[in-house]
Amino acid sequence: MSPIALILNLIWLVLGGAFAALGWFVAAFLMAISIIGLPWARAAFDNGVYTLWPFGAKPVSRDRLYGEDIGTGPLGFLGNIIWFVLAGWWLAIGHLLAALGLAITIIGLPFAWAHLKLAGFALWPIGRTLAHSDLRRRAF
Known part of the structure; x- marks a missing residue:
């Protein structure tokens, strides 16, 4: 992770990223202990990790990194439709509204961009994982 990404992540954590990630982790825990929510628990956990460290990470399709699994096939597509x-x-709309509010100031622009990335991931998370942005450039 670059020094700039580390600094941005630390500022992000202090200004609310840790609280938002905690919400995702609680949601993932609640989904994991219920039978109905179990298929979406991993997606909520991945959203929490991405919300915790949005700078220096990129969402990529899991099948490109690890090969095909249950989340990258038809069941993953169905899970994404339900999600x-x-x-x-509505999670994506929340991130878009936060991005609009942050984009008003120059200082808020990197954080607005992070919210736009989080909106895309929150919209369709099943079958995707996070990779370091350097890894994505080298691998693909």
């Missing part, structure tokens, strides 16, 4: 209908669209 989108029940949670994804």
Whole structure:
């Protein structure tokens, strides 16, 4: 991770990123202990990790890094449809509104960009994982 990404991540954590990530981790825990929410627990956990450290990480398709699995096939697509209908669209709207508010100032622009990345990931998370941005450039 670059020094700039580290500094931005630390500022992000202090200004609310840690609180937002905690919310995702609590949601992932609650999904994991319920039978119905278990298929979406990993997606919520990945959203929490991405919310914790949004700078220096990029979402990539899991099948490009690890090969095909249950989340990258038809069941993952169905899971994403259910996620989108029940949670994804309003989570993405929340991130978009936060991005608009942060984009008003020059200092807030990097954090607005982070919210835009989080909106895309929150919209369709199943079958995706996080990779260091340097890894993505080298691997693909």
